[in-house]
Amino acid sequence: MTAALSAHELIARHRSTLDQALEAIRTRAYWSPHPEHPKAYGENGSLDAAAGKAAFDALLGTRLDLGQPGTDDWVGGETSPYGIDLGVTYPHADLDVLLPAMKAGQRAWRDAGAEQRAVVCLEILKRISDRTHEFAHAVMHTSGQAFMMAFQAGGPHAQDRGLEAVAYAYVEQVRTPDNAEWTKPQGKRDPLAMTKQFTPVPRGIALMIGCNTFPTWNGYPGLFASLATGNAVLVKPHPRAVLPLALTVQVAREVLTEAGFDPNLVALAAERPGEGIAKTLATRPEIRIIDYTGSTEFGDWLEANARQAQVYTEKAGVNTVVVHSTSDYKGMLSNLAFSLSLYSGQMCTTPQNLLVPREGISTDQGPKSYDEVVADLAQSVDGLLGDDARANALLGAIVNPDVKTRLEAAAGLGEVALASREITNPDFPGAVVRTPVIVKLDGAKPDDEAAYMSECFGPVSFAVAVDSASDAVELLRRTVREKGAMTVGAYTTDPEVERDVQEACLEEAAQLSLNLTGGVYVNQTAAFSDFHGSGGNPAASAALCDGAFVANRFRVVEVRREA
Amino acid sequence: MTAALSAHELIARHRSTLDQALEAIRTRAYWSPHPEHPKAYGENGSLDAAAGKAAFDALLGTRLDLGQPGTDDWVGGETSPYGIDLGVTYPHADLDVLLPAMKAGQRAWRDAGAEQRAVVCLEILKRISDRTHEFAHAVMHTSGQAFMMAFQAGGPHAQDRGLEAVAYAYVEQVRTPDNAEWTKPQGKRDPLAMTKQFTPVPRGIALMIGCNTFPTWNGYPGLFASLATGNAVLVKPHPRAVLPLALTVQVAREVLTEAGFDPNLVALAAERPGEGIAKTLATRPEIRIIDYTGSTEFGDWLEANARQAQVYTEKAGVNTVVVHSTSDYKGMLSNLAFSLSLYSGQMCTTPQNLLVPREGISTDQGPKSYDEVVADLAQSVDGLLGDDARANALLGAIVNPDVKTRLEAAAGLGEVALASREITNPDFPGAVVRTPVIVKLDGAKPDDEAAYMSECFGPVSFAVAVDSASDAVELLRRTVREKGAMTVGAYTTDPEVERDVQEACLEEAAQLSLNLTGGVYVNQTAAFSDFHGSGGNPAASAALCDGAFVANRFRVVEVRREA
Structure with a gap:
């Protein structure tokens, strides 16, 4: 298959952003490639305020067909905390069709290597960034955030957290070289000499369970950390906050296709009211990683029951x-x-x-x-x-x-x-x-x-x-x-x-x-610099973002031969 | 307290070895600072073959008093697979005294920082290395390995795996800087400026559950990974293979004391025959990390029940x-x-x-x-x-x-x-x-x-x-x-x-x-180059050694202030 977007082209577009992100997580100084001001959008292919609003309005009352295999129904029913019915419907999946389809593209995605996966992820984030105004309305009308907050926290800040996860995932995978020559002296005898290849391999399918209040901000770190480490990612949004993540899945599938990969590496699992699909999904043997933000009760349930998976939870706390x-x-x-x-x-x-x-x-x-x-x-x-x-x-x-x-x-x-x-x-x-x-x-x-x-x-x-x-x-x-x-x-x-x-x-x-008295608040953290949670107290088992958040989403397989 | 061994002195002794280890895990080329040949020992304070044998013989039939608090009994009863009774007895601990005592020194150990912890660990390994001949007999007469294998696998190769874990632990902790200045532009207004401090903090007390066949080789990675990341470490040896790990604990306590730290940061938990102390220990709330090598049955039990801890297991497999x-x-x-x-x-x-x-x-x-x-x-x-x-x-x-x-x-x-x-x-x-x-x-x-x-x-x-x-x-x-x-x-x-x-x-x-046909065997892996296990199939939940093996043994706490 000839890809519309070559690896070469994607690296040319995004390698310098990746390098800046890598530098930012090392120094933890201020950095972001995603503009916070609504007026910064409208050029170079990004939607301005009016175009973003129009794009959002055009979504209302439609069927969002993601082209996913195994779609057996259309489900929806989001009502905005601002009082309007979104009327968008989403694919409902037959898991026995969708999950195998998600595995089909994993080999090529694995073989693409860490750098190509990173730049594909950055292209996804770039296209989401271009549609920040549209996403802002989607976040506003699912989370109830005011527009400006939905714009910033649901847009650039969420994109920052996603990019941060890609940077951590990338650097973790390239810590081990692709190849090594190993020569051990044996005194007077010939040395022992081996050639070794090291390949980061994914765990399987990752499940990202989204939350109602920050569907993108809390969802992107796990989604991108898993995808960048070679896993397929199934996105299970909160039933009240489907749209921002459905659009995210749509963009991801689009970019994967253009880059020559299987779009089913990212898919949506929307559910019927009261279906409680998260429990079913979380214990499927194909699911090997779970990211979850939500109640302590369900977080504890996941940790106790989804034993086949690496589970990263953010639960309740008392601040x-x-x-x-x-x-x-x-x-x-x-x-x-x-x-x-x-x-x-x-x-x-x-x-x-x-x-x-x-x-x-x-x-x-x-x-x-x-x-x-x-x-x-x-x-x-x-x-x-x-x-x-x-x-x-x-x-x-x-x-x-x-x-x-x-x-x-x-x-x-x-x-x-x-x-x-x-x-x-x-x-x-x-x-x-x-x-x-x-x-x-x-x-x-x-x-x-x-x-x-x-x-x-x-x-x-x-x-x-x-x-x-x-x-x-x-x-x-x-x-x-x-x-x-x-x-x-x-x-x-x-x-x-x-x-x-x-x-x-x-x-x-x-x-x-x-002693915060100025324009930085205890409840806000900045990607690339501040840790969100610590992963060391009962409120969360992981911090956004650090080495521990990415290191166990893949494993390294070694193949060695005599040189 | 004035330390006999200053931080400065330890850094002078070991920093270059640490740097070489860091380079080795990056290139995965051959490297080891621990000589494999028995004749390489005997100079610069290391024991030669005769002195090592004499030191081992002198241990037989004695009480190994480690000076641990809460010692309520003396237990032992190892019989060598070679047929001799070792007759060594070890402290049996009242956990309600020992565990609190192990926590007392954690603050100073945490505050010492990653580099000082690393060089203290390297000093422990150096002194173990000097006593390799003595350890070889202890490993031989607990595991049943032939002398040469006990010498190499139980000595330099185990020390290599320990050092490798220290290197991974060090580099993981210094990925985040100690301090950062964060300045965010605000258009025409003054920028937001924050000062941030980042401190790696330990999870708590780590439990290392040793195995019968490779007490040091399989034990050192977890022991040193936990200690180097700021945790206290309780060593629970296999009842048939206590001596090599008891000697290890003895050396660690000696070095910690000389370096001005609390010796109780490392302690031994020997048990009475049939006491099954591992289950009791594994579910104590103070235990936050567990490393285990042994049966699938008990490994699965740990994973299901020691929910308050990070659990790293190596279990059975079929090769x-x-x-x-x-x-x-x-x-x-x-x-x-x-x-x-x-x-x-x-x-x-x-x-x-x-x-x-x-x-x-x-x-x-x-x-x-x-x-x-x-x-x-x-x-x-x-x-x-x-x-x-x-x-x-x-x-x-x-x-x-x-x-x-x-x-x-x-x-x-x-x-x-x-x-x-x-x-x-x-x-x-x-x-x-x-x-x-x-x-x-x-x-x-x-x-x-x-x-x-x-x-x-x-x-x-x-x-x-x-x-x-x-x-x-x-x-x-x-x-x-x-x-x-x-x-x-x-x-x-x-x-x-x-x-x-x-x-x-x-x-x-x-x-x-x-296609191995020469002097490298499928059942041997070399530290700094080969991974032992993958952590991605049912035989083991962790690989020796990689980022995932160390990254979750500590957390990073941020303190931020307006600049």
Whole structure:
């Protein structure tokens, strides 16, 4: 088969980007090839805002035919958190046809080698990048993220995380040379001489189980890590967030075909309502790798039951911020207010428990009591979200009814320091938009512990009164150890407290942001520089992205001969 | 505490060796810093043959007091496969005292950083190397290996595998820099600027469960990989092979102390007869990493039950050699005869199933029928072992009664092409020494399948008649997929058969040796160059040694601050 896109052409297009990504993961300095600004798109083949919106609109109510073998039905039924029915249907697969078809192209994909796989992945990411405006609407109308966040987190930031995974996968595979000559001296006798060939081989078919809130951002690392290491990848999206991943699969299949590979190396497994296909898929013998983002319950089930596969999970956690002291009280409050408000707290990285000493904290504006700190934070959130347009742009919509239920129940857990408000979205009257609730709890009360020691995913945070800084550190440590955490924050001007918080994070393997008062937030991480999760506490078994995330997705087979 | 051995001094001693090891794992060319010849020892502080023997003799009948906390008893009872009682007793631990004590030194060990940990590990290996003669006797009298093999495989080759693991662990930890400056442009506004610190942190306490046959060779990779990545390591030796690992622990504790670290970072867990302490240890919450070599049954149990730990297992497998054609019939026979005889086939890498087309094979000496091939191989083994002194030097002793029982039963499985013989060892009248048995089986007979599709660990191999080369490849493929394999060999002069065998090995992730006729054997792998196992078939979940073997033994914790 003559490929429309030759290996040579793809290397010419993407090798320098790959090299820059490799350099970025070594230095962990800032880098991204994917523009964050919506106006940066519209040239060189990329869709501008209007074209992206039109492309999205054209998808609504259509059948997205990916040309997959074994399609036995068409399924769909996504309703946007903004209130509109997407009406898109997707192929439903007969697994006994689709899975064997996915294996057919693996040999050629394996034989292509690490570099060619990497540049094919980069071409896929490039075409997704060109359609960022279209993807932004797809992410917005499945996750409920506000447009700007859907654009950035679902677009360039997700693409960055995908590219980062490709870079790690590439460098891991080329650590072992393709060939080696081995000559061992034997004293006076002739040396022993061997020729050795080393080939990275895939594990099999990888299953990527997508989530509702960040279908692309959380999905791309596993998808691209598996594909770049030679595996076929079956994408099982969350039933409420199919479209962004279906488009991703479509692009991948297109590029694979043009590059002369079998498009079935990437396929979609959409499901009927209530079908629960993830359990069936996860235990199929063909599935050898699983990436999952979602509930602790199902993550634990996968780890216990999908024993034939390497399983990478991101599950629930309870994120803590220790509020001890600050030299920038105003900056601290506005930074925290933003973190609590962004996407209505529906991020696995949003702080939940704010630990504040009950005797108060010292600040550049003098001592502040526990009650003052909580009230000032509530006011800061109120101020941030006082304007409805800004509130809508920051909060997005509540992703699903469970979050709304939890939010409503949270007010009954303690004294409400900041009540949640309904906000109307003039563009989308059907959107459920809510501001965050802040509830006061007492760290010394056993009754309150049940609340702050559980993840309450959504716009809910607890201002937990603690006895002292060391009490805060102990509670932080226990929370991470028992419940896991994707992020930890701390505000302190005391070197001893800072040291103790750091030590707790080092011992419990949690990622720590210290004294954030500006435009970087505890709940945001940047690809190529920040690790997302640590893989060392119960919130996640893997970090995005490191060597461990890619190294076991392939194995190296050696063939040796006498020279 | 002032350390007798400063970091500076250790780096001066070992950095260049570390750098050479790093280069070796990149090129996979031949390299070793550990001399293979017994006469190379005796200078620069190393023990010569006489001094090593004297040191070993002095250990017999003594209590090996390692100075471990929580020692509540002294246990022992090793009997050499050569018939002598070692009479050495070891500390038995109260785990509730020992495990907390092992954690006490972890912070300082973590804070020392990757380089210092590496050079401390290299100092441990250097001192073990200096005592290679002493270790050789300890390995010989626990594993039953003949002296020369115990010397080489238990000494320099094991040390090589340990050093290789240290090199992988080091390079994995320094992939992420200690610090990074991150500056993100913000258009006309001031850039966002962050300072980031990255610290490799250990998972906790690692458990290394040793095996009977290669206590040091199979034990050192996990032990050193875990220690070099900052974990404390608890060594649980096989009850029949305690001494080599107890000496290893002793040396490690000595070096750690001299280097200013807590000796309890490495400890021994010896057990009473029948105590079965491995199950208790493996599920303790403090144990976060497990390395295991042994039966499939217990390996599977560990994988299913030690859910709080990263588990690396090497289990049983069925190794196959496809015998299709050769341009050096004599070389093939002598190479295979050596592989079947070495250490009485008590290696996880020894070929078990020799697949020979029933219509015979083509050779440089003309066509040979199936019966001729088998008879000639039997004769070749007979010739190799015809002299009792040479037979003893090659075979060693049968490691335990189970192997003897299996060997005796094997003769009943089919037509015996070569019967096992008893050999007397004049130096050790109590040694059980046996030559290998070769049994003819028919690949087309369902009754024979039960035999050749199970691991029969020991000096037993099956000459399995198959219908054709493609039948052989299919059986090879099925055997690896269902039973696993540490090694695969093939003899063929036909490029198509060679290609098919290679493809089967690539698809089933098995390490392949092609047409070996000289001094390199299918059952031997060289550290820094050959992978031991693939980690991709049921015989082992890890390969020695690669990135995946070390990358998940630590996590990286990031602390970020506004710049």
